[in-house]
Amino acid sequence: MPTKFDSNKHHRRSIRLKVYDYSQPGAYFVTVVTRQRECLLGEIVNRVMKLNDFGKIADECWRAIPEHFPFVELGVHVIMPNHAHGIISITDDGRGAAMLRPYDDDNIHKINIKPGSLGAIVRSYKSAVSYRINKEHNATGIWQHNYYDRIIRNEREMAKIQDYIETNPIHWADDDENPVNIHS
Numbered sequence: 001m002p003t004k005f006d007s008n009k010h011h012r013r014s015i016r017l018k019v020y021d022y023s024q025p026g027a028y029f030v031t032v033v034t035r036q037r038e039c040l041l042g043e044i045v046n047r048v049m050k051l052n053d054f055g056k057i058a059d060e061c062w063r064a065i066p067e068h069f070p071f072v073e074l075g076v077h078v079i080m081p082n083h084a085h086g087i088i089s090i091t092d093d094g095r096g097a098a099m100l101r102p103y104d105d106d107n108i109h110k111i112n113i114k115p116g117s118l119g120a121i122v123r124s125y126k127s128a129v130s131y132r133i134n135k136e137h138n139a140t141g142i143w144q145h146n147y148y149d150r151i152i153r154n155e156r157e158m159a160k161i162q163d164y165i166e167t168n169p170i171h172w173a174d175d176d177e178n179p180v181n182i183h184s
Contacts, residue, residue: 020151023117027075027089027152029161030118032126033144037179039081040142044172054133054142055079061128062086068128069121075158076165083177085165087152088121122147 022028034040041055051059059079065088066072075087113119126143133139152158172178 021117022119022149023090023114025090025092027087027158028118029085029150029152029165030088030122031083031085031148032122033083033147033177035141035144037082037144037177037182039179041079041081041084043081044169047170047172049078049080049169051079053137054129054139055081057132057136058084058129061125061132064128065121065125068124069116071116072121076162078165078168080168080172080175080177082179085168087158087161087165088118090116090118090121118149122149 040052041058042049042051044050049055059077062074062077062079062084065074071091073089073091075089077084077086113123126147130140130142133142150161152161168175175181
């Protein structure tokens with residue numbers, strides 16, 4: 001007999017700050033993770049990230065974000081074997097120019113993602129990577145649902161996050177996202 005729907009068990013909870021407007025200008029530290037933390041994007045060799053074809057697509061799509069969202073500036077980023085870190089800065093309120101096509105669909109309003117918001121930007125990025133990997137390599141199921149973010153509040157925090165991103169490959173052996181460090 002199927003179990004009854006329990007909204008406390010079956011709905012994903014948002015990990016965004018409830019009172020924060022993620023479409024307002026600001027800097028955000030973003031992490032997107034591959035499905036089941038599989039190392040789909042490349043490998044670390046001698047503490048240097050070596051992108052495979054999937055990783056190259058993830059990197060190219062990251063760099064293309066400002067082409068689709070002209071009000072976005074990118075800071076440092078890194079593609080790791082099973083996740084990507086980067087800094088996204090929303091610079092102004094010019095969201096009208098955001099081009100959600102060809103990677104986002106008309107359902108963006110149905111799932112409560114505000115156009116021009118960090119959620120719309122990350123969704124478009126993940127969709128673009130998935131689209132290209134599927135088209136070029138016939139592979140699906142690249143990303144975990146959702147993403148992680150941190151609002152960057154000052155220059156000291158920005159410097160610390162930039163250093164973390166830039167040195168992430170060096171510290172892969174100790175990284176929480178490294179599958180050898182994940183304990184059930």
